[in-house]
Every structure is written in C-alpha cells, then in structure tokens.
Amino acid sequence: MTDDRRGLALGLHLGVLALLGALQLVLPPFHHGMVARVMVLAAYAVGYNVLLGYTGLMSLGHAMFFAAGMYGTGLTIQHWGFGAGAGFLAGIVAGLAVAAAVGLVTLRTAGPAFLIVTMMLAQAFNLATLYFNDVTGGDQGFILSGLGLDLFGVRLAFADPAVKYNAALVVFAACLLLSFWLTGSPAGRVLLALKENEERTRLLGYNTVRCRLFAVVVSGLLSAVAGSTYTLLFSYVGSTFGGILYSIYPLLWTLLGGAGTTLGPLVGTLVMTYFVDVASAITTGYLIVVGAALIVMVLWAPAGIVGGIRVRWAPWLP
C-alpha cells in the first residue's frame, strides 16, 4: 500500500476516535453508559479480529482470554488488595500466560480443529472458575467497589460516568491503533500471508508455527486487556463472561463489522449491542434474533459492513 493511502487511513482512524470522544458531550446518560460499554467490548473484538481477520484462525474460546484478564484483575484486587493499576497489570500477565499456553497447545491445529480445541480449553477454564467458587464467586461472581486511579494527585473514580467513558475510550484507542499499526507492519503482512497460503509462507523462510503463536498471544493479550478494563470500569467479576456466549459474541461482532478490517470490530459491536438492546425490549428470546442476524449476514453480506464498504468504495481501508 502506498504511503498517502496509509496516511488517509490513519486520518480516518483518528477521526473515528475523535468522534467517539466528542459523542460523550451530546449523549444522554443511558447511551453514554452504553457506548462506554461498547468501546470495551469492541476492544475485545479488535483482539479477536487479529486472529480471525488477519491470521485466518477462527477461535471459539476467546472468552477464556477475556476472563483471564477479568479474573487476573478482579481476584488480585479482591483477595490481595491490589490497586486498580496493579490489578490491571495482573490481568495482562494472566492473559499473556493463558494465551501463551493456549498458543502452544494449539500450535499444530488449524481450521475446525483449532476451533474445537479452543472451545474445549475455554470450557475447561470456565468450569474451573465454577469449581473454585469459594475464590471466584462462581456464576454469582462478586462486586468490587471504590475502584479508581490516582493520577497526578487527582482521584479518578471509575464509578463517575465521565471517567468511565474516557477510560474506555483510551483502552479502545490503544487496541485500535495497535491493530492499525499491525496491518501496516512486516508482521501483519506475514499474518495475512499465513491466512492465505501457509505452505508458501513456510518456503519463503517464515517459521509459521512461531508466527501463529505470536498471533494467538497478541489476540489473547488484547482480549485480556478488554476483560480487565471491563472489571475495573463495571466493578464486576463473574463466570458468565468466561462462558461460550462470550466466545461467540466477538466472532459475531467481528463478522458483522467485517473480519480483516480494523474498524469492523467497532462497527459490529456497536450495531449488534444496540440491536440486542432493541430486541430484548421486545422479546426475552433475543438470542433467536441474534442467531437470525448471523444467518442473514452469512448469506447476504459475508464481508460484513466495513468489509462491504471496502469491496465497493474504499479498497484502501486496512
């Protein structure tokens, strides 16, 4: 890709972030909180997209990475009295450890085998959090209180909606820009190559096993960052977030927005979250609506929303 197109794309990404920043000034309270939540979940989807969109590996176990970040942060704060900053780091370390372990276990699998192995590992992880419910609180979970950060002598309480919104924005921006940087980097080029033609990539001199491990770790890391942030901002830890549904959600968000596009995960998460919100106001069986949406998408818009825009109008989108 030529440099001016790359500059245009960077401008678009910064513009989207600026728009998200400006939105908080006009959004009514309910939507203010909703968009903050969407940004955290979109960071999770950005992490998922690194693996699905740019490496071609479909996981059904990403909730395990999200939950690793969540428990790494929540448990250290609850049981060991960590502050928010130290808890965040603990979540990242937990996420890295789980992602590296999963990456090593799944090295030799691809396609459906990768999907099944990740799903089983995530189920085992989820059952473990239920089994040790005296520590984790099981499916009831536990609520944290009084979380916040002291920044230059100013107390930023995460319960404050404005702090919540901007913290979510900062985390999302970091994940999005990392993903954007990756698409323009030599490593990103190799991941795309791996997705399209693994044997060719091996014979060009790339250790594809190591490349794949790298992709799993980066994807798991971003997911854990999102999980940890979720715990800090919404003060809750629970095994629901490690369940199969939270492995399916990022897949759905990424496919809806456009797998292999940097902005797709945000668009998909935003659209689906509002869609579910509207649907659940109408019926308690909103998951049926979600399933129907997935079928419609696979049939008529396989490239997703941003993917479709790229195909038709903007081939320069990363």
Next chain:
Amino acid sequence: MTPLLETRALSKRFGGLEAVSAVDFSLDRGEVRALIGPNGAGKTTLVSLISGRLGPTSGRVLFAGRDITGLGPWDRANLGIVYTFQITSIYRSLSVFDNVALAAQRRRLRRLADWVALDRAAVAADVEAALDTAGLGGLRDQQAGALAYGHQRALEVAMAMALKPELLILDEPTQGLAPEDIEALCRLVRDLARVATVLLIEHNMEVVLELASRVTVMDAGRIIAEGTPREIEAHPEVQRAYLGR
C-alpha cells in the same frame, strides 16, 4: 571442493511406494542442473526433501557441507534454498508488490528488533528490482490473482529472486506457458544462473538443452544416469525409460 548440495542414501516412502530410494545426489556451486524423468519418477519428491517440504524416511541432506536434514523448510529458505512450485503458489488476494515484499523483507528480518524497525525503503527497492528483472514492473499494484498465467509464473520467479537464493529449485517452470513466455522465462533463468546455482525439473527437452550444463535422469525413485545434455540424449537406458525410443 565441497559440493553445494549433497544427498546421502536419501529415501522417502509413502505407504508401500518408495518414491525416492537411496538417492546419492550432488550439485556443485554455479551449476545449472536439469532433473528429468518420466511422470512419477520421484523428481518433485526429491526436491521436496531438499527444500524441506517433506521429511525423509531415511538418509541425509547436506548443504555446503552442513547437515540440514533436521531443519524446517523456513530455516532452509533462510540458508538460501529456495523452491518455486510446480503448481503456481502465490498470494492471490495480495498485490503483486506485497507478494514480492513478503520475500524481500525476509532477508532483512534477521533479529527480533528488525520486526519493529524494518528498512521499508530498502525492501521497496529490492521489490522494484525483482519486478523489473521479471518484467512485471508495470503491474506492481495489480492483485496477483488477476494476473495472466504467464505473469503469475513470472511473479513466482520474482519472489524467488527477491529471496536472493544460493540454490534455486524450479519445479517445471515452463509448464503450461506459451512459446513466447517460455523464451522470456529461459532468459530469466539464465540471468539468475549468474548469481545462483539452479536445479531445474523440466519436461521440455529444448529448454533443458538450452539451459542445463548437466542433466540428471530419474526413474522409479532412482538416479539412472547423469551427464552433459549430449551424453544423456545418447544414453541407451535414458532413451528406453524416458525418451521412449
């Protein structure tokens, strides 16, 4: 002098079929060697064992005197053993530039730090040079899958060139090409042979006679003859097994 490449009693068994059986093969630096033989003779299997696409059942592979039998295909590529596929294997959804850049950037990614601070201008220059040599200069922004077949073959060779190979293995490069494209490809291989050792699997005897300094003939997993193109043409066993006379 140590040969550039040597195989010792190299064998590959697929179930009951011994596709390559106890092959001792050696290649000197600077040669253009043609590897010929009827279909199913084991030519592609032999070069796959050399490039590391396949692991041998028994035997050893040495490159510049070093035992590389246990190395993965990526390590062999980084040592300079470069393989181009019999069936065109390019990244169809990527641009021509990105296809070649994947090869060109590899040599500049030796240390971990190179992955964050790659010299992009140098990679781009390498890519342009390879594209120009392969006659693809004007097609850099095209999607590779949309190229004409002859151009796809040339792209495959351009990727190989961008890796700056010591040993270039070409698996039937002229297969399916029109006569004028064959001529262009021969010119390209001759250019490459000035800087690399070439091992060429080829059915087209005109191409073999034009390019190769020596010819190795395989049949049923074994080497049955080796010599200059003229000697091979006259070899009675070769005529029976391969040329059908």
